[in-house]
Every structure is written in C-alpha cells, then in structure tokens.
Amino acid sequence: MIVFITKTREYRGATALEIVRGLKSDAKSYEHKRQPIRHFLLWSLNQMGDRIPPRELDMSTHVDDETLALTYLFLCDEYDQGRVIEPASAAAVRRE
Numbered sequence: 001m002i003v004f005i006t007k008t009r010e011y012r013g014a015t016a017l018e019i020v021r022g023l024k025s026d027a028k029s030y031e032h033k034r035q036p037i038r039h040f041l042l043w044s045l046n047q048m049g050d051r052i053p054p055r056e057l058d059m060s061t062h063v064d065d066e067t068l069a070l071t072y073l074f075l076c077d078e079y080d081q082g083r084v085i086e087p088a089s090a091a092a093v094r095r096e
Contacts, residue, residue, distance in 0.1 A: 004073050006082040016069035037065055041072050051079045 024040040
C-alpha cells in the first residue's frame with residue numbers, strides 16, 4: 001500500500017499508478033483525461049517546471065509506467081508538492 005498526501009486530499013493505492021490515476025482524475029486544469037498516463041506525468045511535471053530541474057523531466061521510453069509513476073510521487077515529495085508516507089504513519093499524519 002502506498003499513501004500520498006497533497007494539500008487537499010489523501011490518496012491510497014496498491015501501486016503508484018493507482019495513485020497517479022487518482023491525481024490525473026482530480027486535476028481540474030488537466031483537459032486530456034483520455035490520454036496515456038505518461039502524457040499526464042509530463043503535463044504535471046511541466047506545471048512544476050519552476051521548481052523541478054529540467055533533468056528531472058526526462059521520461060525515458062525504456063522505463064515502465066509504474067516506475068515513472070513512483071518516481072513522479074517521490075519527485076513531488078522532494079519538491080513539496082505532496083508526501084509519500086508509510087501506511088502505518090498515515091493515521092498519525094491525519095491527526096496533525
């Protein structure tokens with residue numbers, strides 16, 4: 001189980017892809033809901049372009065979608081766009 005917390009919502013999923021699909025679905029300014037997940041990841045990273053170095057925006061075709069989704073979540077955590085936490089810690093975070 002992966003838990004990802006943003007300023008407005010907590011996402012839980014068995015995989016990083018499940019969480020990123022939730023983020024994609026909830027992204028009000030993302031108009032291309034039927035596009036592949038890589039399209040959303042690139043769009044989202046570009047939205048954070050002023051905070052994330054260009055080298056982090058590379059989306060190699062040699063990396064599977066789950067790895068890209070997990071890397072994306074860790075980047076969001078590193079650049080204060082959300083938090084990846086252990087499931088056991090989720091209850092404590094909600095109480096803060």
